[in-house]
Amino acid sequence: MYQLYIANKNYSSWSMRPWLVLQAFQLPFQEVMIPFPFERNTGTFKQEVLAINPNGKVPVLIDHDLMLWDSLAICEYLAERHPDQHLWPQDVRQRARARCIAAEMHSGFSSLRNACGMNIRAHLADVGKRLWQDNAELRQDVARIEQIWSERPEVNDFLCGEFSIADAFYAPVVTRLMTYALPVNESTRQYMHTMLQHPAMQLWMEGALQEQAWVNYLESYQQQPL
Ligand SMILES: N[C@@H](CCC(=O)N[C@@H](CS)C(=O)NCC(=O)O)C(=O)O
The missing domain is CATH 3.40.30.10 (Glutaredoxin)
Structure with a gap:
């Protein structure tokens, strides 16, 4: 244990x-x-x-x-x-990609992380609107995340197929996009929906609330x- x-x-x-x-x-x-x-x-x-x-x-x-x-x-x-x-994807190419994107999250996206701290129970749409207008680096971070998410194998898939460590690394971004109501595209919304359906994600968010x-x-x- x-x-x-x-x-x-x-x-x-x-x-x-x-x-x-x-x-x-x-x-x-x-x-x-x-x-x-x-x-x-x-x-x-x-x-x-x-x-x-x-x-x-x-x-x-x-x-x-x-x-x-x-x-x-x-x-x-x-x-x-x-x-x-198979906490990492079974397919060697997806596994390599999963490691790259998890590492990118671990060492990057400081503008998103600093400006939009995780706060699951908060509703900060007005703050998000202002940040979105004023903070170009935040917009760049979100654009890069949307690019990464859009490269998942199928629109209804997790980032590298099945749920993996890579998805866990981007899970707090899903909650931040909701808390700050940042404007995102349809493909991003679909990935957020997929993540929000995951029982582990639901359990963590219930605990937070x-x-x-x-x-x-x-x-x-x-x-x-x-
Ligand atoms: N690189 C570390 C970061 C860990 C980290 O910053 N943890 C925060 C909580 S989310 C913390 O313990 N902060 C308390 C402090 O800095 O005093 C990791 O990936 O685990």
Whole structure:
């Protein structure tokens, strides 16, 4: 049984990725939630994470005495440990593509990530409209994502055919496009629909919507409701 340490489902996009992989492939795991504090650098979040991971971040996967602290490395490890489950696509060309696009997400799209933080329960269409007008780099990030998504094998497919680690890496983008109501094309909307039908995606989003915690430093666009 693995243990996966995560932060709030509403906000923690890096936690979401390996969680979706574990859940989608029904690998045995126990979720351990360490919620973000109300304000940055307050509360016990950092101490609790540092107690298991010197890098001070989540997600963290524990497998007996092995501790892994990076979302992509965690997914690679799970793929190695469960080769029959095909966490990466079976086809060698799709597998290579899946690795490229997961790596591109892991190391890029900083404008989208910075301007449109994941916030599943929020509705920030007005903010999204303003950002879309003012932020050319955000528009470029979304255009590149739409290009990647449009190259999936069939319009009703996941990014590289069957659901894979690549889809888990783009899952937080699906929620961001909804939260900020960014303008996207028909093919993108179809992929979002495919992802939103996935039971693991639905489970994570239900969990996010049930959370009550307000993390002030991740809510730059709205005030805490009274
Ligand atoms: N490259 C890391 C990024 C992990 C990361 O930035 N995690 C955030 C949560 S989504 C975190 O722990 N932030 C807490 C902090 O920086 O204090 C990964 O892919 O796992």
